[in-house]
Structures are given as C-alpha cells and as structure tokens.
Amino acid sequence: MAGRNADYVLHGYFRSSTSFRTRIALNLKDLPYDQVTYNLRSGEQRSEGYLQRNAQGAVPTLQLPDGSHLSQSLAIIEWLDETHPEPPLLPQEPLARARVRTLSYAVALDIHPLNNLRVLKRLRSQFDADDEAVADWFRHWVAVEYSALERRLAGETETGRFCHGDQVTMADLCLVAQSVNNRRFDVDERPYPTIRRIVETCLEREEFERALPANQPDAD
Amino acid sequence: MAGRNADYVLHGYFRSSTSFRTRIALNLKDLPYDQVTYNLRSGEQRSEGYLQRNAQGAVPTLQLPDGSHLSQSLAIIEWLDETHPEPPLLPQEPLARARVRTLSYAVALDIHPLNNLRVLKRLRSQFDADDEAVADWFRHWVAVEYSALERRLAGETETGRFCHGDQVTMADLCLVAQSVNNRRFDVDERPYPTIRRIVETCLEREEFERALPANQPDAD
Numbered sequence: 001m002a003g004r005n006a007d008y009v010l011h012g013y014f015r016s017s018t019s020f021r022t023r024i025a026l027n028l029k030d031l032p033y034d035q036v037t038y039n040l041r042s043g044e045q046r047s048e049g050y051l052q053r054n055a056q057g058a059v060p061t062l063q064l065p066d067g068s069h070l071s072q073s074l075a076i077i078e079w080l081d082e083t084h085p086e087p088p089l090l091p092q093e094p095l096a097r098a099r100v101r102t103l104s105y106a107v108a109l110d111i112h113p114l115n116n117l118r119v120l121k122r123l124r125s126q127f128d129a130d131d132e133a134v135a136d137w138f139r140h141w142v143a144v145e146y147s148a149l150e151r152r153l154a155g156e157t158e159t160g161r162f163c164h165g166d167q168v169t170m171a172d173l174c175l176v177a178q179s180v181n182n183r184r185f186d187v188d189e190r191p192y193p194t195i196r197r198i199v200e201t202c203l204e205r206e207e208f209e210r211a212l213p214a215n216q217p218d219a220d
Numbered sequence: 221m222a223g224r225n226a227d228y229v230l231h232g233y234f235r236s237s238t239s240f241r242t243r244i245a246l247n248l249k250d251l252p253y254d255q256v257t258y259n260l261r262s263g264e265q266r267s268e269g270y271l272q273r274n275a276q277g278a279v280p281t282l283q284l285p286d287g288s289h290l291s292q293s294l295a296i297i298e299w300l301d302e303t304h305p306e307p308p309l310l311p312q313e314p315l316a317r318a319r320v321r322t323l324s325y326a327v328a329l330d331i332h333p334l335n336n337l338r339v340l341k342r343l344r345s346q347f348d349a350d351d352e353a354v355a356d357w358f359r360h361w362v363a364v365e366y367s368a369l370e371r372r373l374a375g376e377t378e379t380g381r382f383c384h385g386d387q388v389t390m391a392d393l394c395l396v397a398q399s400v401n402n403r404r405f406d407v408d409e410r411p412y413p414t415i416r417r418i419v420e421t422c423l424e425r426e427e428f429e430r431a432l433p434a435n436q437p438d439a440d
Contacts, residue, residue: 055375056326056368068315072329075321082314094302095288101295106276109292113333126357127347137346148276155275 008033011053012060013040014216017112017177018073019060023211024173025077029084033062037218040117074108077170089170100164103171106149107178114141115181138185142178149175150192159194161201168202176202180212228253231273232280233260234436237332237397238293239280243431244393245297249304253282257438260337294328297390309390320384323391326369327398334361335401358405362398369395370412379414381421388422396422400432 008026010033012019026033038044038059046057054061054071062070070076081089090097113119115138123129123137153159163171179199182189189196202208213219228246230253232239246253258264258279266277274281274291282290290296301309310317333339335358343349343357373379383391399419402409409416422428433439 055372056330056365058330070315070318070322072322072325074329075318075325078321079314079318082317094299095290097302098290098295098299101298102290102292105292105294109294109329109333110276110278113329114339119334122357122360123347126353126360127343127349129347133346137342140342140346145276152275 004032006032006034007065009036009063010034010060011036011038011050011063013038013045014213014219016040016059017116017181018058020177020180020211020213021108021173022060022062022073022076023216024176024208025080025089025170027207027211028087028089028168029080031080031084035217037216039218074104074170077173081170087167089168089173091164091167091169096158096164099158100169100171103149103152103163104169104174106145107171107174111141111145111178112174112181135185139187142182142185142187146189146192146195150195153194153198162198168205172198172202175199176208224252226252226254227285229256229283230254230280231256231258231270231283233258233265234433234439236260236279237336237401238278240397240400240431240433241328241393242280242282242293242296243436244396244428245300245309245390247427247431248307248309248388249300251300251304255437257436259438294324294390297393301390307387309388309393311384311387311389316378316384319378320389320391323369323372323383324389324394326365327391327394331361331365331398332394332401355405359407362402362405362407366409366412366415370415373414373418382418388425392418392422395419396428 008031010019010022010026012022012035014037038050040059044050045059051057053069056071058071060073060076062076064070070079077089090100120134123134129137153163158164160166162168163175175195176199179189179195209215228251230239230242230246232242232255234257258270260279264270265279271277273289276291278291280293280296282296284290290299297309310320340354340358343354349357373383378384380386382388383395395415396419399409399415429435
C-alpha cells in the first residue's frame, strides 16, 4: 500500500482459502502487510527456510513487527481481534461469540480441512482418484455443510446483512473464502440463497475485494 | 455426580473425540452435566429431534441451563472459558493465547476432521476403501501432524508439563482426545515422546480420566 510502511509480513499463497481469510482480516483491521508467496503446487511450503517459520509447513504464517510468527488462520484472526479490537470480528457477548465461532468452524473445520490441496492430492495417490472423483468429494462436503448452514442462517433471527447481525465477523471471512473456492469446482450454490446473499454483500466491500485470490501479486 | 444437580446436558457419544474434549472441559470447570447419547454408527444424530438442537447433525451439543444449545466443541470450550474463567483453559496474554489455539487447531482442524467417522465412511462408499486402507488414511494424517507437533513441543521453551506451561489448556484437551482415539487404529506413538509425556501427565488427572470414552455410561 503506497505511502504506508508494512509492519506485517503475510507468508501465504494467493489461492489458499486460509491465506484469503487472513488477508481480509488484515484489511478490515487496516494493517498494511507485505506478502511472501509459497507455491503450494510445487511444495515450496515444505522448504527448510519456511519450516523455520512454520513447523507444520502450512500457509499462512503472519510475521509480526517483533519478528515472531503466528500460524493457523483462525488463531491469527483471534489474535488480531484481541490486539486490534476495532472493528471487532467477534461480538462482545459470550453467547453471540459462541454463535460466530460455531458458524466459522462449520466451514473452517467441517469443510475446508477435507477439501484442501493436500487432501485432494492424497485421494489421487492413495485411491487413484481422477479429476471427477476429486470434484465429487469436494462438492459432497460442501453440500452436506452448506445445507445445514443455510437452514441455520435462514432460520435464526441473529442473522442479518452478514452471518451475525449487520457487522462483519470471523464467520463471514470463512464463508466468503469457501464460496470463492467453490467456484473452482463448479459448486451449484443456488440451493443456498442466504449464503449467497451474505457472500455477495461481503464482496461489495473493498476489504474483501482487495483480498480476493485473483487480486494478489502471485495470482496466475 | 451424586448430590449435585446437573444444570447442563451434554448431547454426545462416548467414542466421539469432540464429545471427549468437551467432557474434560466441563470436568475441569467443575460443572455437573447429564449426558444424552446418540449412536453415531446407527445415525441417531440425524434424527429430526436432534436436528432441532443441532442443525449440523453432529455431536456434541451442550444444552445450557436456560435451554439454549451450543455446538462445535471448540466454540463450547471457548464459551465455557469466557463464562467460567477458573481454572483458565487459555492463558491471558494474546501471544500465549495464539500459541494455545495454534496447537489446538493443529489437532482439531488438521487431524480430526480428516479422520472422523463420517469421513472414513465416505472413503468406503466412494472409493471402496477396505479396513486397511481406512487405517492407512487415518495413520497418515496423524503421522504428518504429530511429527510437526512433536518438533514444536520439544523445541519451544513455552512447553512445560503440559502443551503450554504447567497449566492444562485447550491444547491438552485436543491432544489427549486425539491420542486416545489413535489407539483404536494402532498408531505407533513412539516417535513422539513429548506428546506421549504430556498425554500421560494429563491422564493422571481425575478430570481427564473420568472423561475417557471407556468410562461413559454409553460405552460398549
């Protein structure tokens, strides 16, 4: 960002959903960051240099101004919210916080870990899965969880312009990153009108739009 | 627990790792709870009655004294910690909290979602995976993540008697539930001496021991 020094360095990859979530959070908190990219397809995240920053060999890692490193996107987002409270990414009241975390985890625990690159690769190597079988697997888990999530979001009065009320929360970050990823596997989102409305509302915001995979320096 | 009224009802299953984590948290917070069991093998968690409590059709769900319901074990644990702060399951300082969450998610996001019952069933139905292939899949993800976790826990000065210092945190709950689950798939934990030491230290505590799958009323 021209004219502003970046105190943070985000080690990530343009297409990684977890990097995408983290970029949105940094943008919403108005924290400038530089990016270092690791091509997950060629395994750059398993280089010795990167393993020093992140023992799991996974993206993203956020390098802090003091040189320390944080990993796991949800832990980074919670840390950002605790140390830079405005605008909040979690509400104040404990039951409301639990609802936002539950919605976040319905995507971040129950869809994304099953559908990320290393898992799809393992399906190919262990079960000889072809492109169509991999796409079926991906779409299966999205359908299971998006059906339940749509029912919740459509049926609960806490849902507003966003997943929880009229302010963006961590749940929206997870949902938008998943839905953008879904496009690569031709997921039919017509059965999920509430999810679609929320994702579209988010993507009208500059902080989300600027974080999109296609808008990163390493996009191919 | 004889002589104490249970204000909470835990809807779960003895063998579910996420129910196990939640039982440990309730025990550590000294909150009495009744249990209602759903046999995941026969699909009881997808009954219409249970879906009213939990739209995802997943265990656990914690029913609160006011009759409302919380789902997703990590969201429940964070809620318990916010509303019943003693003993804390997360440290106070933001960087320390981030470390505990990162260690928790290395298990709860990067191992468990790949290895739970619904996923193993899907491997059987979509790829004709047999028992041995399913066990290979399970052990693969444990090996990848436990190797990285062992390196972190053994190498970082923040590690103490437990994953983070000398107090039990959310990370220990996730780790113990995973390691107990690993026994069912004959995972060789000899390469992970730090993890084994922490798990054994935890299991010496009554709150962990009482939460073990084998010690639940619905254990078979």
